[in-house]
Amino acid sequence: MNFNLTEEQLMIRDTARQFAEEELLPGVIDRDELEEFPHEQIRKMGELGFMGMMVPEQWGGSGLDAISYVLAMTEISKIDASAAVVMSVNNSLVCWGLNEFGSTLQKEKYLKPLASGQKLGAFALSEPNAGSDASNQATVAVRNGENWVINGAKNWITNGQNADLYLVFASTDKVNKSHGISCFVVEKNAPGFSVLKKERKLGIRGSDTCSLGFTDVVVHQSAMIGKEGDGFRIAMQSLDGGRIGIASQALGIAKGALERALNYSKERKQFGQEISNFQAIQWKLAEMAMQTDAAELLIMRAASMKDEHKKYSRESAMCKLYASRNAVQVALEAIQIHGGYGYVKEYHVERMLRDAKITEIYEGTSEVQHIVIARDLIKNGY
Numbered sequence: 001m002n003f004n005l006t007e008e009q010l011m012i013r014d015t016a017r018q019f020a021e022e023e024l025l026p027g028v029i030d031r032d033e034l035e036e037f038p039h040e041q042i043r044k045m046g047e048l049g050f051m052g053m054m055v056p057e058q059w060g061g062s063g064l065d066a067i068s069y070v071l072a073m074t075e076i077s078k079i080d081a082s083a084a085v086v087m088s089v090n091n092s093l094v095c096w097g098l099n100e101f102g103s104t105l106q107k108e109k110y111l112k113p114l115a116s117g118q119k120l121g122a123f124a125l126s127e128p129n130a131g132s133d134a135s136n137q138a139t140v141a142v143r144n145g146e147n148w149v150i151n152g153a154k155n156w157i158t159n160g161q162n163a164d165l166y167l168v169f170a171s172t173d174k175v176n177k178s179h180g181i182s183c184f185v186v187e188k189n190a191p192g193f194s195v196l197k198k199e200r201k202l203g204i205r206g207s208d209t210c211s212l213g214f215t216d217v218v219v220h221q222s223a224m225i226g227k228e229g230d231g232f233r234i235a236m237q238s239l240d241g242g243r244i245g246i247a248s249q250a251l252g253i254a255k256g257a258l259e260r261a262l263n264y265s266k267e268r269k270q271f272g273q274e275i276s277n278f279q280a281i282q283w284k285l286a287e288m289a290m291q292t293d294a295a296e297l298l299i300m301r302a303a304s305m306k307d308e309h310k311k312y313s314r315e316s317a318m319c320k321l322y323a324s325r326n327a328v329q330v331a332l333e334a335i336q337i338h339g340g341y342g343y344v345k346e347y348h349v350e351r352m353l354r355d356a357k358i359t360e361i362y363e364g365t366s367e368v369q370h371i372v373i374a375r376d377l378i379k380n381g382y
């Protein structure tokens, strides 16, 4: 693994940092309070090439590597984890799968507008009874001539009401369980498709999380991504990459909280001196920095392996598990260092704690990450 970032990677990081500070920071507290989607900011992120970072330029993307994606995701997440999850889902769960498994026609029709930021995508896998047990799909797609008719419900769908295109997973052959799931693109205006409910959440309140309904939604065979029965594999491989994105989100939250705590500790005076002089605070800062660096190294390893086209399921599960746990711990400690100020909105760290918690849940809970790591260890050794 190369620890030196290229000129291009440094430029991506700096562009994302500047954008986050100038365009995301000013309204982040209000968007959280009002549960407001960052429409204008996401549009600008599309213009900067952040919505299809790893998609080849030919298909509207930026043609960058996974390391660049990690760097940009981290910078955006330091300031606004809600905008970051919108970006993450579009990049790693929607564009990646379309680029990897889509036909030329599908890339032209669906991938180009998504990767260039003209349209937004959502990934509709989870259901009321298919969360961790993702292959237990109750949504069905039944063949009718050249078409498929989809019926069912999805929930916890990021970008649920703001997306234009949905990657929808449905059972096309109940008997074959995980091998009987297929993946379709459903457009928002498809008759029978509806957004059922927008959730009211603890954190990432600037992003929308919705349940979706499908009542006799008809899609043409040409909207199937990959082959019939490929859906579960497409979902799992997309989630391998998605978990790097969410780990980067967690890393950004941790870095943001650590930077704020560090700055505050150097300004805040008690007992006649800066609180950074006290060993109790120093130990906290040292732990926070060490764990955050460890999370970053795990993420960079997984991203490098992805860039080298190696199998990286175990490594992406490890980095998500570690980085998400660390984000919660660092945000908690950042509040503690801020004392009472950490408990109020102006100081940002209370939001960072609320935003951090979801990184231990979505794109596979911490318990699921343990399963992925352990199964791989048992099968392939350490």
Ligand code: CAA
Pocket (backbone or CB within 6 Å): 089, 093, 123, 125, 126, 131, 132, 133, 134, 135, 156, 157, 158, 178, 232, 233, 236, 237, 239, 240, 313, 362, 363, 364, 365, 368, 371, 372
């Ligand atoms: N890559 C390729 N293939 C894979 C794979 C991977 N990473 N993981 C599993 N598969 C294959 C297996 O090899 C297996 O194929 P064979 O039968 O041919 O061997 C098949 O898929 C079934 O695999 P498992 O037997 O391991 O499946 P399982 O039912 O035991 O489930 C699981 C395993 C890891 C628990 C999986 O269900 C899982 O990851 N669950 C969590 C789902 C999740 O992350 N949901 C997040 C929703 S998206 C979201 O949160 C997005 C958002 O909006 C932010």
